[in-house]
Amino acid sequence: MNSEEEFYDAETGLESDDDSCEVNFEDAQVYDSKHSSNASTPQENGVWERRKTLPAPMISRCDYSVWGILKKCIGMELSKITMPIVFNEPLSFLQRMSEYMEHTHLIHKACTLSDSIDRMQVVAAFAVSSVASQWDRTGKPFNPLLGETYELTREDEGYRLISEQVSHHPPISAFHAQSLKQEFEFHGSIYPKLKFWGKSVEAEPKGTMTLELLKHKEAFTWTNPLCCVHNIIMGKLWIEQYGTVEIVNHNTGDRCVLNFKPCGMFGKELHKVEGYIQDKSKKKRRVLYGKWTECMYSVAPKVYEANKKKKTEKGDAKKNKPEQSAGEQETEDMPGGQETVSVITGSALLWRITPRPAHSEEMYNFTSFTMTLNELEPGMERLLAPTDCRLRPDIRAMENGDLDTASVEKDRLEEKQRAARKECSKDEEEWSTRWFRLGTNPHTGAQDWLYTGGYFDRNYTDCPNIY
Template sequence: MKGEIRLQNAQVVRHSTNPKRFSIETNTECLQLKAHSNHEAEQWIQALKSLQQEFYKRLSWSPSIATEQQELPEDSSLLNFLALKLGEISGFHAEMQEAVDLIPEKVRSSIPGLQKVLKISSKIKQVALDSLRVIDEEGKKTFPKIKISLINDSENIEKSSFRYSATDINEYQETDRKILFEEECKEIEEIEFEDARSDISDEVEKISNDRQISIVPHRKSLPFLRNPNQKINIWKVVKDSIGKELSKITVPVYFNEPLSFIQRFTEDLTYSEIIERACIENDPQLRLALVACFAVSVYANGTNRTMKPFNPLLGETYELETKGFRLISEQVSHHPPVSAMHCEHLKYIYWGNTEVKTHFKGTYIQAVPHGIFHLVLKETNDHIVWHKPKTNIYNIIMGKIYIDNSGSIEISNFNNGDRATIEYKKKGWFEKVTHELEGSVFDNFGNEKYKIEGKWNEAVIIRNVLSDKVVFGYEINQFPEGYEQSYYFSDYAMQLNSPPDYFINLPKTDSRYRPDQRALENGNLKLAASEKWRLEEKQRHVRKKREERGIEYKPRWFYYDHDEWLYKGGYWDYKNSGDFSDLPDIF
């Protein structure tokens, strides 16, 4: 049996005893629903509430911004408007009740005024519902409707309304990709860019390449400046993506920042000087504490980086020579998307691979990196390994977007058995403090030697447990002037996509040659969208041909061994040869 209900005039109500159940209610209709699990029920509730909020936001007239001279839109009637506003009252009451439910019972009972407010709010809600009953039938043709299955205790929600299977996603992408691209081009018309007066400073960086030297101008901004307050419709992309792996979802180019993920990957080395300090430290536990600070610092400049890097194409590479190290990264797998990196310095070697699984959780996006990272200090032969924490992006539908890390990580020294733990503190509902962490360093006998504390996006210190002496861990570098208009890039990130013309013997698979992200960096969104479309279609075509011929893809610079991607060697000699005829044409 099918039913339909006008969502914007309804309340989404959790069941009082069964967390799998919830209902969508108006004064005249009620749909009783049951999900497969508690988690799925919560995802549905959050998605429905977000959809209501998005509907309200899209209306061009609202009393909160109206003046006496403003009029209702021509295509609206007074009846429609009243129905909408009365529905909002019910929605606000539900939000208020939900917020109060988060307050402990003992605290609620000690605040008499709170109960009085709730009673008054309930009366207002009832007046709204009585009014809705009168106009409900009259307004049915005015508002969009949501269709959903009515269910018994033994029935489950039909997933087709908000969720797709993996097969459905593939079919949808194959048949409607062109339609999505055309819609994206329409959205692009509203994105604002501004020409940067001068994006190059007088500084240059010399990159030696055996007998040759590349001189790369130091950029102080991107060529075109983006309005950091630009409004974009994220709901259009994520509304059908709850619980899905977002790497499989087509994302419009205006959600991207002009870097590929394998370029963003190299930002791990932004504060590589911490490693150099660890290399000359005699105290093994303090060495480990410094390495722990380095492991934390990889996210230090990312607080406002809410735009998505471009998904690397299979076989795409990126090289970087700076700050005394040289680094090569490669996209070694497309499904699942895996990036590998190898960095060499006179004093250390750093390598790792990561598969970032990104999921939309209804009100926030969670990125979970899977992969191990290694650091070998050559002088002491310390071999230190760790995993990265989860990252959450909150308020993606409404409110101020912010990023926070969560969970704990362990940094272990295989050489002597020392270990460190870092706990990222999760921000509470009513707390203003964010981005805090605390950790400890233990010797191989389990004795605590050092504490690590601070904010990962500001500064971190190391404290000796016995002497209470403080050792500086790191403090974030000053951001470039006006960095907000350059996608909130740090000075380090600003240099990562310098034009390929400045580099000698740059292989044609390097990310700097990507035409879509180069166009985005230059403020040409239409070209960026069309090039992104072309590259993705080209990659699908090549993959299809490869599968038809039964050819197994093998990365050029990395090989798979015991759940890790390791560097084969030979990249820099190959680069110096200047003969790239055997590289695939991926761009």
């Protein structure tokens, strides 16, 4: 019954480490938790001051074994396996998906840049930052019920988002975010496929991300990298992202190719991301490098090659230090304020992660942004669709630390969903989505789930009764 993708957390800033860089990012917007998270003006969704913690700490998993459940499932599609609720985190996958928006200031920055290559490198940083929220997030989100929705309105960040579970088998979640000032639209649909391979679980986030910068009349598309959770049998769970991500500007022909490197036998490449941007004539314009858990930099290709040659000639100083295996490296926390990326002189900083709250480990490794996603203030119910996952009793119970009630409610909701499917099958009716329709992505030509509009008119009369 569980088919989810694992995600991670970060916050960011844009700045330059060198005034001589081709692009200066010092004037970029920065997510300021002291300002944005404590907004004193009413938000559209009714929130006055965003919370900084969850109602109850994370439920212990010490008495449960993932291996005991998965040992008979090697090579199987995990959507057909029921996992104990204790391995969940108190969020729906729709809420987990909205964490793409944690670094929206990068999109705002891209909108202000006049050069297409400059815009591409900031969009690339946004693509990397959107998976950074998966770092150390080993709990799985709740499966969304068919027809479930999630609304996220952030006036302080200048956007609003709506998502819907549009298919149950296969599980497909669609989302659409739009700027409140008509600057951009960001949308996509995710079909997460998970497989168990003995010591690890691999998640393939099938689906295309589309970012449209309306002022520049540009559309960028890409797919997310693979995600793998290691040490399922024993040891500390840890996660890596790997695979090639290609970002295409469909209007200019510019392309960015990012290589999320697998950690390797000794963990030397752990979390590393390297790539380049080329224009429509295939000339390499910028080289990007960093780690998806820490930061991303941009540098001129000639400077990058010169640095690479210099390192080859002098020998890498790190070779004289004992290497730390991937397993050893991940048994300790990643450094909070200390970067492990070697910065090349003349590089521009595109994005840097912000440390999580001190109590994050006790709160499912959530960031300050994630802490607010399931928040429900008095009076908020009248604004939300009745299908919004903030209203799900099982997620709410788990957030409050009541595992028994959460388990009972989860079983009840799943049984209600099965009964509704049987009724539709008996009446030969087909499920009808409310806010999205299956169509063709105008930029890729591929099949995609597209937002039909109307959600924020607040007319919920045709919403199904799923809770």
